[in-house]
Amino acid sequence: MSYLKFDKDLMINLEYSLYRNILRTNRKGAYQNTSISGCNTSKYQGLLVMPVPFLDDDNHLILSSIDETVIQHGAQFNLGIHKYNDDNYSPKGHKYIREYNIDSVPKTIYRVGGVILSKEIMFSSKENRLMIRYKLMDAHSPTTMRFKPCMAFRNISQLTRQNDQVDRSYREVENGISTSMYYGYPEFFMQFNKRVDFMYQPYWNQGVEYIQDMQNGDTFKEDLYVPGYFEMPIAKGEEVIFSAGDILVNTSALTDEFNAELKKRTPRSSFYNCLKNSAHQFYYIPKTDEMYLLAGYPWFKVRARDQFVSLPGCTLSVGRPDDFTKIMDSAIPHIQDFLNDKPRKNIIKQIDDPDVLLWVTWALQQYWKENKPVFKEKYVDFLFSIIDFILSNKHPNLTVDPENGLVSTYGRDVAVSWMNAVQNGKPVTPRSGYLVEFNALWHNALKFAEEVAAATNKEVLATTYEEKALKAQQSFIETFLNDAGYLYDYVDGTYADRNVRPNMIFAVSMDYSPLDRRQKKLVIDFVTKELLTPVGIRSLSPKGYNYRPRYAGTSEEKEYAYFNGCAFPWLIGAYIEAYLKVFSMSGLSLADRVMIELEDQMQNDCIGTLSEFYDSSPPFYAHGGYSFAMSVSETLRAKRLIRSFG
Template sequence: MSYIHFDKAQLINLNYSLDREIIRTNRSGTYTSTTIIGCNTRKYHGLLVVPQPQINTENHVLLSTVHETVIQHGASFNLGISKYPGNYSPRGHKYLKDFDSEPIPKLTYRVGGVLLQKEMILDTNRDRVMLRYTLLEAHSPTTLRISPFLAFRGYHSLSKENGDINKDFKKVPNGASFQLYDVYDPLYLQISKKAEFVYKPDWFRNVEYILERERGYDYQEDLFVPGYFEFSIEKGESVIFSAGLTEADPKTRQSAFQKEIERRIPRNNFENCLKNSAGQFIRLRDGDTRVIAGYPWFGWWGRDTFVSLPGLTLPTGDYKTFLAVMDTMSKDLQGPLFPNVGSGVNFNMNSIDAPLWYFWAMQQYILYTQDSKTIKKRYLDKMKGIIDGFKNGTDFNIHVQENGLVYGGEE
């Protein structure tokens, strides 16, 4: 049993389970987030939420959720759950037996004589989520059906039924790819074994996110379901559903899933929990290494980066990542100031203390490593530029006074 565990009594109580959320990230800036029963309650929830830099600097929800259906003797049992006006449908949470978090999120469903386990993991460096289904018990032939709910929208937005989407799909090995709008990357949905894709496009309208309603925001959206994947599964067999921005090799999904588990830091003590959490904020993409100020909705911010970076990297000996982040941030320097709140083109430059935290972070590196030579070689010119900019005065009336103190601020 993991250190975070929920039993059936807790899971079927929606007032309890919908208040408990999962969020996991990877090094490419992709994340997956939902509640412990798989019912999304925020517009920021999604199984695959990814950067789309060709559009903007925000993350985008491509795959909102999936609904699984267990079929035996012609009878169907839908394990999914979504909120609609006035009710939840389907009510698959009633089949839940328990939830474990270690080493990865794992749900176990009991449907009559069927015991089905569902595990979820992100590829460390790729924009891909994998779901592993294992049939633990079954007394008769069993079929599993997976219906993907597609959003293809920015995570601050909501999707609505429209005639502009591209409903077509392309066949790929053991699956299909979808690209609802031309500006987006294609989404590849694949199964680790031979599976049938049944094309049955439809909109599921007025899906509700209860936490957005509580916050006073728009809270209803329409999600596009292009059809479903269907395959047989035998007792003891594991089948993987993969969703990513690049085509995967179905034959390697089992080994890829296992390798990802082995890469996880076991959260079996306090120190390992800290190490595990620290790694979730580092993002390496397009040659830049950044610290995300917080998931799901923050970007990379100057002050937050320099305050947190030493603690996220130096105690674990990850000096390479420390320097990679400082290199990336140094490229953002404009005059003596760093971008602070925001990301990409949506930021402000009025943080008087971010350049000072830049110096402080360098000091922490030297204290840990005794390596002042690297700092001088890489950053001394940048540091001199900051000092000169503060002494000579810069934007927002930031300057050094005669008494040596830094002053800033305008009416």
């Protein structure tokens, strides 16, 4: 019995199946994503999306879909599905689906009369290449299969329309063809593991629509280029493998390759395994000696804050400490260029955001708890260089106040924290001055540096950090703790923001908290009563004047709602950590309940993973990146924290 399984009734119900999708990736930034019905519902979806460095830094949709047709006695049964104007779906291949399950790879079983056909989709782990395995499980008559590729060759944020600039030429290769629609794109190979006939009949599939883009008020209609179709006979029990990618393959090896790749996959047999599998999908290896974490899919690249928040959960929490060091070691040269005011490479975005170095230090602290000997060998000097850089006030937008020891940042006109929605060039949720999570991270960083200095016999340095941490702790209480018992979100001059927001939870979750136990409990009580939801922590209390529980309306209204009420799963990591630190074993029942509620999302939206954020009121629709590294990683870290109490 599969953990993630969808029966006929669910699959033929487009109101259900169109709004659930599956993601497959490699480690080069490419991916395959479509709804479980097979119908693309967004311009970002398709069978093969990949980077094209020659053109730009974005991903490009190469192969939108491949429409299969089963032919018996001259009768054609089309298994594909596209949406057109006025809710017209054609063909309606979803009506033949009898089962869809996701164990190691997505598997669809179709029944057409006496024909039973299975379809499994695999993404190569090393190449920008998709493989689909078809097996004719049963048939009572001679059967032919036809495959019609619909191609786009465009940036994922754009749409294509019929035009005369398309290069319609192709060349025959082993068991297939290669083609390229436009200059600058790589040669695209479509091959099978057996002989196939290609019928050259070029035309445009016009007016394909993407329902979710339409509902979101985005552009939603395009034309897809079809060069012709492939056709071959298939016998009962026979397996046919289709390969599509930017390299020519040895088709005789496709069967062995598919089986070998299948053995590498983590079965999605539990909540943990789904999250573990999803965590691996964020790995990005542009070169053999470099590794990073993508912030999410479909449009995110490597973003500094996201990478370091996600790093412990995506590596240490799934038993991969070596991957932590690979990713950290790849990032260190970029960070050092920033520390030394040298020109920076463009792989890690937003590395100059004011809280990034604080999150780097926090990530290092998680590794220190795992492996002190390796940390002492690799990261001690690097840690001290970060702390000294901040203390020396060399950061362009993070300043240590000599009077109170707290850090401040200017955020009235620029988004400086993770609450980074912007409207008309200005932050929707401006946060400036002393930010509560910045200073919780800063106090923790000083205490952690003190701990490392003491452990490496640097007594003078340890004393220095201890003194600065003590000053910061005292100032933290005076600055942020209010009479109601919770913490101000930020303090800017004489203004103290009284909104109940989730950022104060970090003052409790850090290993070195500036609060005492009573103060911690008060903060947790506020977060639990006003911010906790089944899908994450609200970005603003419902009691707040600006509270917006749903990400809906115009683009301006959506941007406004983003951090004024929507719920974020990534904050669950800090919440669970804080809760267990205060309540210990007695807090396990609530922690388990939070995880059970999050697990419900495994069969929603992008199957087997977690989205960037959700509406904070029922029915808790997902929004943003449909597979988000911070959401996945911090949930994994929360699960590991819970297990540590078991």
